[in-house]
Amino acid sequence: MCCKKLWPKLFLLKAMNSDRIREFKKKSAMGKIKKIEILSGCISCGACEVVCPSVFVVKQEAKIKEDAQIQENEDCIREAADMCPVQVIRIIEE
Numbered sequence: 001m002c003c004k005k006l007w008p009k010l011f012l013l014k015a016m017n018s019d020r021i022r023e024f025k026k027k028s029a030m031g032k033i034k035k036i037e038i039l040s041g042c043i044s045c046g047a048c049e050v051v052c053p054s055v056f057v058v059k060q061e062a063k064i065k066e067d068a069q070i071q072e073n074e075d076c077i078r079e080a081a082d083m084c085p086v087q088v089i090r091i092i093e094e
């Protein structure tokens with residue numbers, strides 16, 4: 001009886017951990033970010049600025065800050081690119 005109650009929780013924990021391992025392998029396989037570009041088609045939703053305010057600024061369109069520290073903010077840059085609803089943030093890797 002006890003094992004039947006624990007099994008779903010253990011299965012969920014294992015699934016969460018395997019997702020984390022997959023994400024770690026995916027990140028470690030990526031190269032360092034060399035450059036970021038914002039392609040035409042930005043809808044100025046501000047998602048990139050919310051996710052990574054030290055790199056992106058949105059006024060009429062999203063722009064990359066001139067003093068942005070790309071290497072120090074790689075994780076939030078990748079997250080901003082993933083969160084962009086129109087997928088106009090292009091990451092160029094080394």
